[in-house]
Amino acid sequence: KQEVTQIPAALSVPEGENLVLNCSFTDSAIYNLQWFRQDPGKGLTSLLLIQSSQREQTSGRLNASLDKSSGRSTLYIAASQPGDSATYLCAVNAGNQFYFGTGTSLTVIP
């Protein structure tokens, strides 16, 4: 079974800092990897989707990379803002099942 790990579990940074969130997975046979943000008491908002054939995807201040062979993905957030505070989850698509990590709880301090 695919195991997805996210490090760190929690992160606190001052506003304006650039930061990197890590996601690793044990089985490289994936279709794609998706990064989500989850605000307290809310559902998941899709941030970026990277196909297995891609190396990275960018959206605004967010950049996600994928190294399928090593089973790793990173989410880079540039110039962090207090509104970025949330839990960030990565999910690996291995067919019709999606495997999630436990998330990184991010706090951006004004």
Added chain:
Amino acid sequence: GAGVSQSPRYKVAKRGQDVALRCDPISGHVSLFWYQQALGQGPEFLTYFQNEAQLDKSGLPSDRFFAERPEGSVSTLKIQRTQQEDSAVYLCASRINRRIPYNEQFFGPGTRLTVL
């Protein structure tokens, strides 16, 4: 609406009661997924539908859990004889077309179930 909707948003049940959770996917989305998210954890896959066909129910934790999507649109997750360990947020997601596995999932806001 344009997104996935779920109802109720919150449900409190006494242990032993049956509950039914509803998901309205995005119109035209063929695939529908149910997940269970315990406090402080990532979502765990429960079951998957393509149209009205339930193609994978390997994640359902026991035979007390049952899901259906009779007309290939709205789906209902039913939990019989609820137990305290069933307390969690139940998330529904939809995807446009199974034959294109690259499509992203869109999630609803979830139903928070508390079993007393």
